[in-house]
Amino acid sequence: MEKATTWPEPLSGRASPGTHAAMASTRRRLTVSLFVAVLMAVAIELLASGMASEARRSLQILALALVGWTLTSLDDTFVAVTAAVAMTLLVTGKPEALFGALGDQLIWLLLASFLLAAAFKASGITDRIIALAAGRLRSVQSLAYALTAILLATAFVIPSTSGRAAMMVPAYAAIAEHCTSPRVRRAFALLFPTIVLLSAFASPLGAGAHLIAIDLVRRLSGEEISYLHWIALGLPFAASSAFLSTSVILRLFLTAQERRAELALAHIGLDCEPLWQRPIFWIAAAVIAGWLTESMHGIDPTMLALIGALAAFFPSVGPISFRDALRDTDLSLLIFLAAMICLADGFVTSGLNEALVTMVFRPLRAGELSPAMFMALIAAIGLFSHLFVHSRTARVSILLPPALMLAQASGADAVMVMLTMVSATGLCQTLMVSAKPVALFGRLDENAYSADDLVRLSVVLLPVHFLLIMIFVLIIWPAIESMSV
Template identity: 40%
Template sequence: MTAPGPSGTRPERFETRPPGRVARESAPVVPTGRALLRSPALRRGVVAVVALAALVGGLGLAADRVPGPGGPGLSDDGRVTVVVFTVAVSAWVFTRVDDTYVALGAAVALVLTGVLGTDGLFEALGDDTIWLLLSAFVIAAGVTSSGLATRATAYVVSAARTPRSLAHLLTGALVVTTFAIPSTSGRAALALPIFLCLARVFADRPALVRTLALLFPTVILLSAVGSLLGAGAHLVTSEVLVAATGEGVGFVRWLLLGLPLAVVSAHVAAEVVLLLFSSRAERRRPLRVGPADFAAESPTPVTGPLSVAESRAALLLGAVVVLWCSEPLHGIDPAIVALVGALVATSPRYGSVSLPAALRSAPWSLLLFLAATLALGTALTSSGAAAWFAGGLFGGFSGDGAAVAFLAVVVVASTAMHLLVQSRSARSSVLVPIVVALSPAVGVDPVAAAMASTAAAGFCHTLPSSAKPVALFANVTGTDTYTPRDLLRLSTVLAPVSAALVLAFSLLVWPMLGLPYLR
């Protein structure tokens, strides 16, 4: 019998087992083939692969046998494009693989299969829209580092005396940032310190803090349509129109069409947020906030005279916007204007940021994604795949009222698309080529259809993962903001309102501004 241990207890049995047995039992467990086959994750993966293969095979067969709008089935290039496009969209919807990785993989697949030439892919990387966006990011880095945007916002909101006036003043300020910061995520990052200041000032009013937390991403997303540089999706839309019709939408025309919609939809959304998430008593309760309240969260002064860096940033930004708007007078391409502005913003004696630092702040993943989706959109149009998709999805539209019905379906589908594809640029690369391909067949102007789709796709508020600004303001350390249930409540009301506004502008307002929806 084994003697008791020093503490009077009997030793554990494993201490008397042979060392070899102990080693075998302590070795890591290697799953057997049978265990792997029983794994739920593996079964789900196999089902997904089989389903995707069946979908791709079915589409390939359909592309071969089903006639498109212009006659028989697709060419070989068209069938390959359909398969690659379907796989890319499936990866965007059903997997967690990075969107840029998927887009680049799809573009490379089109090159390897001969649908897209090597020059076509690399020319997309050198497209003037890429240079325009990159230069705009460099200018934005200079404006942000100068502190001009924070100071301007602080002075604007200091005029507020009630929650309603605060909400609409913030909305106006955020609409203006559409011309200074060329991405929704960049504007959200710029606005976050402003929100933190307001949350600290109104810490005793949690309902107001929640309302403001919802207001910022809502306005940022809906106001992006006001500028060609408001989102990368706008550049995708313009390039798809160039490939399909030979003419895109320039900065001035986009400003004329998009800014009125941005202003109206942003202020309507602000009112919806106020009515849904604040009581009447809260909205009537007075408030006061001054520029000094922002000093704690701002790395640059927000009171006193403008600094040299702020004055120069204001002058540079004003000059660039004026030159963009006056392109018909001087004929200088907006990309060249932006590039000159970027050089001035990073110049050793004038600029407030160095060129290497500004380039490090640029979202290179977004730029590569944009280039890849431009190549994918070009392939969809040139191979006939977009027209084939359009005939299958919207081929039933004909006769009287077909144009209005088509636009309504486009707006609704574009509004709901964020539930499947999170990236705004990816949504445009999926929808816009199809919409542009079919619109002439139902008597709709391709530019009007593309603008309606792109504007409607700006709504992406339903889930925290639907857009980066929504995710950013949903997870603010030390501050309670909003829950997924709040977002669902907001989107239930705001989605139909937003879609109705886009459709109203497409049918009523844009024709008065020179863009009739009928071809």
């Protein structure tokens, strides 16, 4: 039978039924988004008429940004920059606040960390570490826990969960090649993105959302959180969360016999150059040591990161060129952070935070809502937020400002509220679209996990992490804080 000729759509002028359906869906989504945006803007204008005009405009800009982040397919950074421009034009009237945000210390810290991460990734150090672990470990279970420790360590040098996930793809491919059982391959496919996401909480540089959280706490409550302070609070939780989740994955998806099964990985990557012969290893170690000993030498952490980044690309030292490293930099995240800094300044200068505390949050005092219940509410909101907002940075940007304002009204500690919210928003394994690392490993090959596997895992991890967060926020974090006083 002769095949009918099929012309490309641009030449035929006709769209396929699938294209028509997609276009109709996009138009409906846009219509709903515009309706909700207009409704929220009008409602704020009518219901918040007692606010000062600048505070009311700030609230409207925040509400419209939430619509853009949650109900539209617009890029998160595009929405953030649009909101920052609106804040500058309609509220603060100071363009230098927007332009100056790109020169903020956090922007330079993140840029230096991205450069160090690019050099670290190009050097193949992680592959060598995994090779060393694989050469000494035999069982599936022991290798899984060793990988968890390695991924936890990478949170201190790679300032992006997506970057760490991409860096681990070759390691997963090498392990999957030696897994004869599809069930074991599925367990490792689930392990990598889960631990990448949960281990990020160990370091303030583990995710861009952490830097935004630190800046919001400083601007909205006046609390300063240093690099060492975050690690003292975040590392114990991240380690507990990561190893507990590894145990859950192994027991949920593998039998006892499969967990004890041996993998023939002894010769993977053992021809690599030793770690101590790679300058970037020592540079990264020196930078981290400098961050941890800031109180002794007094050198600013951002300056240490910049010095380390420059040293990593000195001639004959760096594994890639400085230009190539700049290409690997997540420019979108840098601009998003700058836009959020501008928005946070607008919330403060317009008086929005004080107005919301007075008008909305004042009734929710500690007398009406116990501290434990308040933290439980924050944790629950954070844990389920990934089902609706599919960006870790956006979730923190959306949820943390009102949480901090509520903390101010109820008398709760701002740092504890921030830790509760940020640790909760880091769990995002329920849907493929909830996090880039989840989508990346889920689509590597036909032996990766399915949507049902993710739901099955989250049904266990969500209540487990809720209990873990409550233990830390009520017992462990206060004990750590009391010891540091």
